[in-house]
Amino acid sequence: MMNRSALVLFSGGQDSTTCLAWALERYARVETIGFDYGQRHAVEMDCRGQVTDALRASFPDWGARLGADHRLDLALLGQISDTALTQERAIEMRSGGLPNTFVPGRNLLFLTFAAAIAYRRGIEVLVGGMCETDYSGYPDCRDNTLKALQVALSLGLDQRLVVETPLMWIDKAATWRLARTLGGAALLEIVREHTHTCYQGDRTQRHDWGYGCGTCPACELRARGHAEFLSTGA
Numbered sequence: 001m002m003n004r005s006a007l008v009l010f011s012g013g014q015d016s017t018t019c020l021a022w023a024l025e026r027y028a029r030v031e032t033i034g035f036d037y038g039q040r041h042a043v044e045m046d047c048r049g050q051v052t053d054a055l056r057a058s059f060p061d062w063g064a065r066l067g068a069d070h071r072l073d074l075a076l077l078g079q080i081s082d083t084a085l086t087q088e089r090a091i092e093m094r095s096g097g098l099p100n101t102f103v104p105g106r107n108l109l110f111l112t113f114a115a116a117i118a119y120r121r122g123i124e125v126l127v128g129g130m131c132e133t134d135y136s137g138y139p140d141c142r143d144n145t146l147k148a149l150q151v152a153l154s155l156g157l158d159q160r161l162v163v164e165t166p167l168m169w170i171d172k173a174a175t176w177r178l179a180r181t182l183g184g185a186a187l188l189e190i191v192r193e194h195t196h197t198c199y200q201g202d203r204t205q206r207h208d209w210g211y212g213c214g215t216c217p218a219c220e221l222r223a224r225g226h227a228e229f230l231s232t233g234a
Contacts, residue, residue, distance in 0.1 A: 005029040006125040012047035015129030024062040033070040038078020041201035050194040107140035131167040172225020
């Protein structure tokens with residue numbers, strides 16, 4: 001795969017940072033794309049640059065393959081969404097079984113815009129941190145959804161495009177283990193110190209797993225995975 005290129009959907013969170021490291025181990029050229037869609041935790045957009053700077057400093061070989069970053073303004077998505085990720089409201093479960101943090105169409109739009117950038121840049125692979133093992137039930141994170149979208153994008157662009165999801169079948173503890181396998185203690189420290197996952201956008205509280213409010217679903221999932229990772233001999 002080292003003669004191919006990849007575009008990583010990079011939010012600045014734990015999962016996308018691990019996926020970025022995964023891609024840098026595999027592809028000759030890796031670019032990143034991030035989306036500003038009016039998310040409450042917009043601080044993640046600031047963390048993106050901190051993560052890539054730290055990766056370049058700690059992993060020169062990866063830094064040499066890390067190319068352009070693309071930042072897209074998708075404010076319209078926030079304007080049409082009625083969710084706890086795009087508005088100031090309490091996080092709760094809806095009657096249909098999904099949390100109100102679900103932003104309808106988010107990953108579908110992200111991958112469609114990423115595909116357009118990839119087409120222009122001559123990139124064959126899209127990499128995303130979607131997962132249906134440890135997740136909140138979001139339908140646009142499911143493997144079947146992404147496989148169907150891969151087919152649609154390839155047909156619509158008349159060019160084969162591969163959507164890679166390295167975390168699809170692993171839980172959060174295994175995601176921590178994958179980061180350690182890819183980059184050892186240095187990558188784990190980057191994940192803890194520079195990434196952001198908290199839905200509340202809280203960077204004031206530092207835990208052993210990183211920054212966050214500690215109580216939102218994203219923080220609870222990350223903390224639980226980290227605790228399991230440590231308990232199994234990290």
